[in-house]
Amino acid sequence: MDQQRIFEMTCRTQRIWREGPCDTNEFDSLSHVKLKSWRLPKTSSVELNDPKPKLRADPNQRIEQFTALLGGAWRALGVMAVVLTCLVGCGGGGSGVGLVAPTGQTLYVATLAAINEYPTGILGNIPPTAVISGSSTMLSLPVGVAVDSLARLYVADERAASISVFAAGANGNVAPTTLIAGTNTGLRSPEGIAVDPSFNIFVADTGANGGAGAVFMFAAGSNGNVAPTATLAGSSTGLGVPVGIKLFNGELLVSNFDASTVTSYPFGGLGNAAPTSTIGGPATQLSGPAGIFIDPAGNTWVANRNNDTVTEYPSRSNGNAAPSTTIGGTFTSMVGPEGIALDRAGDIYVTSENNAVLEFAPGSNGNVVPSEVLFGPNTELNGLQLIFIN
Numbered sequence: 001m002d003q004q005r006i007f008e009m010t011c012r013t014q015r016i017w018r019e020g021p022c023d024t025n026e027f028d029s030l031s032h033v034k035l036k037s038w039r040l041p042k043t044s045s046v047e048l049n050d051p052k053p054k055l056r057a058d059p060n061q062r063i064e065q066f067t068a069l070l071g072g073a074w075r076a077l078g079v080m081a082v083v084l085t086c087l088v089g090c091g092g093g094g095s096g097v098g099l100v101a102p103t104g105q106t107l108y109v110a111t112l113a114a115i116n117e118y119p120t121g122i123l124g125n126i127p128p129t130a131v132i133s134g135s136s137t138m139l140s141l142p143v144g145v146a147v148d149s150l151a152r153l154y155v156a157d158e159r160a161a162s163i164s165v166f167a168a169g170a171n172g173n174v175a176p177t178t179l180i181a182g183t184n185t186g187l188r189s190p191e192g193i194a195v196d197p198s199f200n201i202f203v204a205d206t207g208a209n210g211g212a213g214a215v216f217m218f219a220a221g222s223n224g225n226v227a228p229t230a231t232l233a234g235s236s237t238g239l240g241v242p243v244g245i246k247l248f249n250g251e252l253l254v255s256n257f258d259a260s261t262v263t264s265y266p267f268g269g270l271g272n273a274a275p276t277s278t279i280g281g282p283a284t285q286l287s288g289p290a291g292i293f294i295d296p297a298g299n300t301w302v303a304n305r306n307n308d309t310v311t312e313y314p315s316r317s318n319g320n321a322a323p324s325t326t327i328g329g330t331f332t333s334m335v336g337p338e339g340i341a342l343d344r345a346g347d348i349y350v351t352s353e354n355n356a357v358l359e360f361a362p363g364s365n366g367n368v369v370p371s372e373v374l375f376g377p378n379t380e381l382n383g384l385q386l387i388f389i390n
Contacts, residue, residue, distance in 0.1 A: 007327065011030075019206075021141050022071050028300065030351070031169075040150070041354055044180070052355040059219070067074050068347070069374060071146075071348060081088060083237040087209045094149065102147075104120075105343050105344065105389050105390060106118070106120065106129075106389070106390050107118040107119070107120050107226075107343075107349060107357070107374075107386060107387060107389050108145045108146075108147065108153070108386075108388045108389070108390065109154070109339070109351065109357060109381065109384060109385075109387050110143055110144065110339070110385035110386050110387070111142075111380075111381060111382050111383050111385065112143040112144045112383035113133055113139050113140060113141065113142070113383050114132060114133035114139065114142070114380075115131070115132040115133070115139070115142055115145060115153065115155060115166075115201065116128040116130075116131050116379075116380060116381065117129050117130040117131070118357075118379075120343045120347070120372060120389060121129070121343070121345070121347065121359075121372070123357065123359055123375075124373070124374065124375075124376070125135050125374070125375065125376025125377070125378045125379060125381065126374070126378060126379060127378045128379065129281075129380065129381055130171040130172075131171070131172070131380065132153070132166060132170055132171065132172070132174065133173065134172065134173025134174075135171075135173065136173045136174060136175045137164070137166075137173060137174060137175065137176065138157075138160065138162070138164060138175070138176060138179060139155065139157055139160070139164065140157055140158075140159040140160040140184035141157060141158045141159035141160070142156070142164075142385065143156055143157070143158045143191040143192075143386055144153045144157075144190065144191050144192045144193035144203070144204075144245075144385070145193065145384040145385045145386060145387065145388045146193045146195050146200055146388050147195075147388055147390040148195045149197065149301060149384035151168035151169070151390070152165055152166065152167060152168055152177075153165065153166040153167075153168075154193050154195055154201060155176075155193070156190035156191055156192065156193040156203050156204075157190065158189050158190060158191055161181060161185075161187045161188055161189065161190065162179055162180060162181035162187065162190070163178075163181070163185075163187070163190060163193065163201060163203060163218070164176035164272060165177050165178035165181075165182040166178075169230055174326065174332065175198065178221075178223045178224065178228060179180070179223065179224070180201075180218060180221070180222055180224065181224075181225065181366070182224065182225025182226075183225065184225045184226060184227045185216070185218075185225060185226060185227065185228065186205070186208055186214070186216055186227070186228060186231065187203070187205055187208070187216065188205055188207030188208050189205055189206045189207030189208070189244050190203045190204070190205045190216075191203075191204050191205070191206055191385075191386070192204035192243055192244045192245035192254075192255075192291075192292070192386060193245065194246055194247045194252075194359050195247075196247055196267070198216065198220055199221070200217055200219060200220050200229075201217065201218040201220075201222065202215060202216070202217050202245055202247065202252060203215065203216050203218070203245070203374035204242035204243055204244065204245040204254060205242070206241050206242065206243060208233065208355070209233040209234070209239075210329035211241075212233070212239060212240065212322040213233075213240065213241050213242040213256070214231055214233035214239070214240045214242070215229055215231070215232035215233070215239070215242060215245065215252065215254060215270070216228040216230075216232075217231070217232075217270060218227050218365050226358055230270040230271070231271070231324055232252070232265060232270040232271065232273065232341065233272065233275075234271070234272025235272065236272045236273060236274045237263070237265075237272060237273060237274065237275065238259065238261065238263045238274070238275050238278055239256055239259070239273060240256040240257070240258040240259025240260075240261065240265065241256060241257040241258035241259070241282075242254045242255065242256050242257070243255050243256070243257045243289070243290045243291070243294035244270055244289065244290055244291045244302075244303075244386070245292070246293065246294045247267075248294040248298060249298070250266060250267055251265065251266060251267070252264065252265045252266070252267060253277070253289060253292060253294060253300065254292075255289035255291070255292040255302055256289065257288050257289060257305070259280065259285075260277040260280060260286040260288065260289060260353060261276070261278050261279060261280035261286065261289070261308075262279040262280070262286065262292065262300060262302060262313075263275035263278050263279075263353065263382055264277045264278075268322060271364070277316070277317075277318040277319075278318065278319070279285060279300070279317050279318065279319070279321055280319075280320065281319065281320025281321075281352070282320065283319060283320045283321065283324065284300070284311070284313070284321060285304070285309065285311050285322075285323055285326060286302065286304060286305045286311065286321050287305075287306035287307040287309075288304055288305040288306030288307070289302045289303070289304055289305075289338040290302075290303050290304070290305050290337070290338045290386070291303040291337070291338055291340040291341075291350075291351075291386050291387070292340070292341070293340050293341050293342055295346075297315060297316030299312055299313065299314055299315055299324070299341065299350070300312065300313045300315075300317065301302060301340055302340070303337035303338055303339060303350055303351075304337065305336050305337060305338060307328065308328055308332075308334045308335060308336065308337060309326055309327060309328030309334070309337070310325075310326070310327040310328065310334070310337060310340060310348065310360075311326050311327075312324050312325035313322035313324075325364075325365050326365065326366070327348070327350075327364055327365060327366065327368065328366075328367065329366065329367025329368075330367065331367050331368060331369045332358065332360075332368060332369070333352060333354070333356070333358060333369075333370065333373070334350060334352050335352050335353045335354050336352065336353035337350045337351060337353075337385060338351050338353075338354055338385055338386060339384065339385060339386040340387070341387050341388060341389040342389070343389050346360065346362030346363075347359055347360065347361060347362060347371070348360040348361075348364060349386070349387060349389065351384035351387055352384070355375065355379075355381045355382060355383070355384060356373055356374060356375040356376075356381070356384075357372040357373070357374035357375070357381070357384070357387070358372075358373055358374075359371050359372040359373070377378075
């Protein structure tokens with residue numbers, strides 16, 4: 001079989017998860033095809049020139065596309081095949097496959113029109129322990145998810161332009177206890193979400209401020225068509241399509257998809273405020289950063305959609321700083337990573353566009369195989385977005 005035919009098969013299979021035209025100029029290996037970026041609009045149409053790739057949210061369309069899996073199943077099954085064939089440290093440096101154990105925590109995964117929950121450290125083809133979905137939830141395309149100290153679940157819904165709050169232990173077709181939505185909110189395409197210890201809500205919105213994006217802060221207890229109490233937006237902020245957002249030690253950290261930067265701000269320094277630090281430049285290897293996570297030591301972890309990597313930066317990194325860790329390569333099975341989180345044992349969880357959550361052992365670096373993979377029909381995973389571990 002010639003290379004062009006393999007390219008066509010590979011591209012066609014990846015398009016089951018990632019819509020967009022195949023471009024031979026972007027073909028860089030027989031096992032990986034770069035597709036033109038597009039992001040999910042609020043309607044059923046596709047905007048091919050919009051900067052952030054997104055999965056198609058129309059379930060009927062995806063059911064029709066599922067038939068294509070019969071001819072290209074090798075691409076999806078490759079996720080599990082790598083794990084089964086690599087028993088220790090495949091590829092480049094790092095620890096490779098390591099032993100992982102349950103940490104007693106819960107992994108929350110935003111999927112197409114649902115939030116799925118799983119125990120950390122026990123992956124495979126397992127069913128979720130809880131699924132929030134159905135008409136009563138009012139979820140349309142949930143992207144960001146967070147949990148507060150009272151175990152309440154916060155969801156940023158890109159298509160519905162809303163923030164939903166669900167009671168602790170919510171499961172099934174349940175209504176949110178709080179819904180922030182309406183013209184006064186300023187919400188257009190909310191994605192990343194975070195909650196501070198006082199229950200103030202911070203959300204990164206990729207569609208606000210004329211498409212440059214903004215970060216909105218809503219006071220604790222906000223509900224309905226309410227205005228944010230503060231907004232981070234403007235030419236001085238350095239925001240460029242903000243997607244991921246995290247709070248750490250009085251700082252707000254934002255991943256900017258279009259600008260390929262990570263910017264930091266003090267909690268009290270919103271408005272058109274300049275960042276106190278910016279990680280950006282060719283040495284950083286940032287490329288379409290989406291999900292972001294800050295570990296207890298203050299190290300910043302980023303999922304890079306455009307170059308299929310996870311990068312880590314030491315605490316207080318600034319400027320054109322090289323990452324201390326880069327996870328990427330064929331053995332990782334990473335395709336368009338979006339969400340990232342670490343559990344208390346230091347295991348690294350990353351969502352991949354092939355409907356899998358990849359778990360890497362602490363200390364993993366380079367082209368390493370995942371220690372565990374959450375993948376298969378029992379998982380009910382479909383169109384993975386951002387994740388949270390509580």
